[in-house]
Amino acid sequence: MSLDTLGESGQGTTVSGADSLGDAFYPLYERLFSEDSEFVGDLETKLAQARMADTVELYISRALAIGTITGVSLWIVGTLLGYLLFATGMIDLGSAVIVQNVSSGVADVLKLLRVPLLVLVTGLVFGSLGFVMGFGVLIAVPYSRASTRKREINMLLPDAVAFMYALSVGGLNQLEILQAMAEADDTYGEVSREFKSIVQETQYFDTDYRTAIRNQALSTPSDELAQFLTDMLSIVSSGGNMQAFLDDKKDKHMRTAKQQQEMTLETLELFGEMYMTLSLFPLLLIIILVIMMMIGEAQSMMIYATVYALVPLTGLGFLVLVSTVKQDEVGDGFLMPGSGSERLRQQQRSGLLNLGLVETFTGEYSVFDRIKNREGSYEATQIIKKPHLFFRESPLYTLAITVPLALVVVGTAIGTGSAPTTWQGMIDAPVWGTFLFVYLPAYMVLVPLTVFYEWNVRSRYGVTNNLSDNLRKLSSANDTGLTLLESFYTVADTTSGKLATEFQTMHAKVNYGMSLREALVEFNNKYHIPRLARTVKLISKAQEASSQITDVLRTAATASENQDDINRERKSRTRMQVVIIMMTFLTLLAVMAILQTQFLETMAELTSGTDQDSLEQAGGSFNLGAIDPSELSLLFFHAVTMQAILSGFISGYMRDADILSGVKYVVVLLTIALSVWMFVG
Secondary structure (H helix, E strand, O other): OOHHHOOOOOOOOOOHHHHHHHHHOHHHHHHHOOOOOHHHHHHHHHHHHOOOOOOHHHHHHHHHHHHHHHHHHHHHHHHHHHHHHHHOOOOOOOOOOOOOOOOHHHHHHHHHHHHHHHHHHHHHHHHHHHHHHHHHHHHHHHHHHHHHHHHHHHHHHHHHHHHHHHHHHOOOOHHHHHHHHHOOHHHHHHHHHHHHHHHHHHHHOOOOHHHHHHHHHHHOOOHHHHHHHHHHHHHHHHOOOHHHHHHHHHHHHHHHHHHHHHHHHHHHHHHHHHHHHHHHHHHHHHHHHHHHHHOOOOOHHHHHHHHHHHHHHHHHHHHHHHHOOOOOOOOOOOOOOOOOOHHHHHHHHOOOOOOOHHHHOOOOOHHHHHHHHHHHHHHHHHHHHOHHHHHHHOHHHHHHHHHHHHHHHHHHHHHOOOOOOOHHHHHHOHHHHHHHHHHHHHHHHHHHHHHHHHHHHHHHHHHHOOHHHHHHHHHHHHHOOOOHHHHHHHHHHHOOOHHHHHHHHHHHHHHOOOOHHHHHHHHHHHHOOHHHHHHHHHHHHHHOOOOOOHHHHHHHHHHHHHHHHHHHHHHHHHHHHHHHHHHHHHHHHHHHHHHHHHHHHHHHHHHOOOOHHHHHHHHOOOOHHHOOHHHHHHHHHHHHHHHHHHHHHHHHHHHHOOHHHHHHHHHHHHHHHHHHHHHHO
16 A cells, blocks of 8 residues: 555455456466556556555556456457347348459358358457456546546645645644644645645654655645645755745745636636537538428438437537536535534534434433434424425425426326327427426426525625625734634624624634634534635634734635635636527527528428419429428427526536536526527427
8 A cells, every 4th residue: 555545545445356356367467568667657656646555566457357357248249249230131241242353262252251250350349349448447547536636636725825824824833734734634635635645654654754745746646736845845954934935835826826717717718619609500400401301311310319419419518528627616615623522523414314413322322312303303393394494505405395296297297188198299289298398397396496506505605705804804803912702703893794793603602611613613514615614724723822813814814815806707707608608599599489480380381282382383392291390390499498408507517617506597598498489389
C-alpha cells in the first residue's frame, strides 16, 4: 500500500476473487510488459494519485483477466451471431464474389470456406472489442479518479491557502498548520487528504516533514498544489517567513481562481453558440425529410428517428459536454463536530429514517425503545402538521407523492377512455394525447418540485448575501477589544437580516452553556453551504487559540469577497447563455408553428381534395399521399416538447451547475410550447 492511500477506506480495495484473477493472470502480465515499460510507470503514478491501494502489477493483471473474460464472452456471442446470420442463410451469400480472376477449383474451395471464415471473423471482431472494453475500462479508472481529484484540489486550493494563512496569523507554527489542514477534510476535501498524507508519513514512518512535503509534491495529481508544496519546502528549509509566504500565495491563488473562472465562462460562451447550431440541426433535417417524402426519396421512419432519437441525443450530448467544463460546488457543506459533540453528530445524521441521538441508545434498555417510538410519532406528527417546511428542507421527497399521483391520474384517464391508447389515437388528437401523457404528469411532478427547491435555495443562500459585509463588521468589532462572542452580539444588534439573527442565536446558545465551536458548527450545518462551511471552519479553528482574531476575520472577509466577485461574474455571463438557449428554443418553436399552419394545413387541403386543380398540378412532381399532416403535426409537437425539456435543464445547469435548477425553466418552456400548439395544432 502506498503512502497516499494510508488511512483511506473503501476506495481501491479489492475482494479475494479479484485478487485471485490477478494472481492467475500475473504470468501473462510478465510476458507482455517489461519492468521499465512507460505504460506501467504512468499507470503506477495514476494509481498513487487516485489513492487506489493496488500495486500496478496486480492491477494490470486483473485488467487482463477482466478483458479476457469479457473478450471470450463476446467471442462466443459473436460466433453464435455469425452462425445465425451466415450459416442459416439469414444473409444470402449466393451472389457474393469473394475473389475475382481465380480458377474454378479455387473458387469452389473459397465458396466452401466463406461461411466458416465469416463466422470466425465475426467472433474475432466481437472478442477483440470485448477485450478492449474490459481491459480499457479498468485501466481508465485510475486516470478518471486522478483527474477528478486534480479538479477538486485546484478548486479548493485558494480557500485552503487562505485557511492556512489565517492560522499563521492566529499564531500557529508550521507543524500545527499542517496538522490543522490534515484534520479539515470535512471542508477542504482532497486538499486536506494531501496534507494528511504528509502528517501520517511523519507520524508513522519516522520521516522528517521536509522529506514528507517533498514526496507529496511529487505524488499529488495537481500541478498547482505541487508547486505550492515545493515553494513551501523552500521556505521551511531556509527558515523564511511562513506568514508572508502564505499571504503572497493567498493573493496569487485568488487571482488564479478568477482567471480560471474567466476561462470557464469563455468556454461556456462558445458552447452557447454551438448549441444554437446543434439544436436547429434536427429542425432542418425534419424539413428536408418531409420534402424528400413528398418526392418519394425518404421514409417516415427517418423522421421518427430524428424526432425520438436525434433530438434527445443532441440535447443530452450537449449537457454532458457542458458538465465537463462547468465546475460544481465541491463538498456537501456539513462540518464534523468535535469528538465530544455526540448530539451534533447524531443531529447531522438525523432525518426521515434516523431520529437522532436516541438511535445511539436503542436496544440497551426498553425505555429508549419507547422513547424512539414516541420520537418517531412526534416527527411524523410534525411533518403532517407542517408538510411545507418538511418539503422545503427536502424538495426531492415531493416526488414520493407527486409521481404516484401522476401515475394514478394517467391510469384513470386511460381506464375511463379519456386518453388515447393507440398510436392512431395520438395522431387524431395530438395535443390532447400529449397533454395527458406528458404535460399533465410533468406539471404535477415538476411544479411542486420547483416551488420547494427554489424556496430551499433562497432560504439557505439568503444567509450568504451579506456575509462579506458582516465579516468586515465582525473584524472591526473584534479589533476594538471585544471577544468574538461579544462581536457577534454587537453586529447582530446593529444590523438586520438572516445572518444577524443567526449571530444573535449563537450568542444566546453560548450564554446557555454551549461552546462557541458547537454553536458555529450547528449554525453552519443548518444551512450546509460549502462556501459558508469554509468560512465557519476558518473562524472556529482560529478562535480556539484566541478570541482576538481580527486578522483572521479580515482574511475570511477577503476570501468571501473574492467568492462574491466570482459569483457576480458567473451570473452575469451565464445569463447571456441562458438567453441564447431560450431564444434558440423560441426560434425553433416559431418555425415549427409556421410549418404547421402554412405548410401542413396546405398539404391537408390538397390531399383532402378541396383544391383538385392544385392537387393534380402538384401530383406531377410530388407524392402528396405519402405524408400525413396529422402525423407530422404530432411529430412536430413532440420534437418541440423534448426540446423544451432539454433546453430547460441545460439552462439551469449552465446557470447554477445544478440539474434541479433547470426545473423552473422546463416548466416555463413547456407552458410556452403547449400554449402555442393549442393555438396552431
